[in-house]
Amino acid sequence: MSNEIRSILAVIDRNGSQAQRVAAKAVDLARMTGAHLELFLCDAEAAFNRKHQYEAVAAERAKELCLADSRRYLETLRWKLAAGEVEISLSVACESPLYESIVHAVERSRPDLVMRGTAPGEPLDPNTWELVAECPAPLLLTRGRAWKVRPVIAAAIDVSPGESRELTRAILRSAAGFAGAAGGTVEIVHAGGIENGPPAACDPRRMALAERARDAGLDGAESHLLGGEPAQALREFCARCDFDLIVLGALTHRKALGALVGTLTGRLIESVESDFLLVKSGRARVTGT
DSSP states (O other), X not given: OTTXXXXXXXXXXXXXXXXXXXXXXXXXXXXXXXXXXXXXXXXXXXXXHHTTXXXXXXXXXHHHHXXXXXXXXXXXXXXXXXXXXXXXXXXXXXXXXXXXXXXXXXXXXXXXXXXXXXXXXXXXXXXHHHHXXXXXXXXXXXXXXXXXXXXXXXXXXXXXXXXXXXXXXXXXXXHHHHHHXXXXXXXXXXXXXXXXXXXXGGOHHHHHHHXXXXXXXXXXXXXXXXXXXXXXXXXXXXXXXXXXXXXXXXXXXXXXXXXXTTSHHHHHHHHOOSEEEEEOTTOOTTTTO
């Protein structure tokens, strides 16, 4: 994989089973790519409470205790991981809101990939939605499931008129990079075709899919043009195929939280048990665009 992942920042929450699942998945990816792994923990709740401490010395002491406790937690987690050859560093923060602390950590460390856990079957929390919008690096949301020996990775792209070719290329190259590192395969998916539409040779969207695939070096990848209502078609198809990872674009042009919730991307993430990699045009450092 050209310009491979050199560094991963894994956001750890104080949730025993989920923290271990996310950390273990991060170790797997770091081992797969040869990347340095940074485990990051921010106690945003303690930070929020500290804002209401009006005595400066006491507030600073509370912050010191918070950081020390978070570091002890990560030290214990690192020991349990038994990561062997994977190089792991630790960083902690006591800052609120949580998503801003994560963004600050990303700006400081400049990782090639950010990981955060999401609970299976539960809607994403507001901090995760804000992170989707604001994270300056590719963001992998993981359920913590182990990938198959030969993982199948879906690249969900939009070839409608007016959509960004740069973002499409970033999605495809990111999917190809992960597949190459993991020894897996890529399938390209576009939802929004017309049921009983023209033959493949005459269908402009199929022709666009083939063109985008060639441009990203994926001309041999299997492509799927789904008919019907895009959100429902894509959700049902991805659930049926049980992809290990779905790569798609983050909606950075929509700033309001309410605009993110309920979009095609949001409904897909909240209803399918796969891992998701959200990329943005202009900084697809995961795969070297």
